[in-house]
Amino acid sequence: MKTQDAPTVRQRILDTAARLFYQQGYPLTGINQLIAEAGVAKASLYQHFRTKDDILHAYLQQVSQQWFQQVSEAVAQGHSPKAKVLAVFDMLKEFLVAVNFRGCNFQNAVVQLAPEEQAIRTFIQAHKARMGRVFAELLADESLAEEITLLFEGALISSQIRGDLTPVATARRLVERLL
Known part of the structure; x- marks a missing residue:
């Protein structure tokens, strides 16, 4: 049983x-x-x-759902738009340490895809666009949200490459100045 x-x-x-x-x-x-x-x-x-690609897609869907749950929890900790955005950067630090700087599931997957695996690539692009929308909704400023999203994504990959939190700390300081 x-x-x-x-x-x-x-x-x-x-x-x-x-x-x-x-x-x-x-x-x-x-x-x-x-x-x-x-x-x-x-x-x-x-x-x-049916296929290994189907497993990858389901895995990424599951990870995306978990990720945005963590983002929601981080955002809920802030009392102002600025504090909410900075809380997402703090969450990023915790994530990177927890995964021993292995990096982003989506960034890792996209560089491993063959060009013909367009459905998964499209899903990854949608996930990353959703992250940008989080910042846009918090700030009500598309242009600023794009800049912060770029800092967030760059800090994520740079921390993976370096194996430390310096890029996230630097990006967070820049975001504090921008906001």
Whole structure:
């Protein structure tokens, strides 16, 4: 009998894919490894996902949902638009430390995609655009939001490359000046 806490087969596949795609990359993660580490039968995997791209897309959808939940929680901590924006940069610091500077799931995935994988690339672009809309809604200024989004995305990738929080701290100081 299944316990209520046991993850479904689909969720086990997604959890395993999330770990493997993030740690070793999408191209280096094979279906057979995914099946073995998730502890599922090949037929079960294909019952839930037709292709490896479908798994990647579902994984990114799940990560996007989790990310924007964290963003909402960070924004709720601020009492002014400026404080809300700065709280998102503080959340970014916590995220980068928690993942040992492995970086953004979406930035990592997009550089690993083949040019013909347009549906996933479009999803990633939509996720990143949504982040820009968060800043735009907080500030009610599209131009300023674009600048802050650029600082946010640049700090994210720069921190991954450097392996430290200096780019996020620098971007946060610039945002404080802009606001």
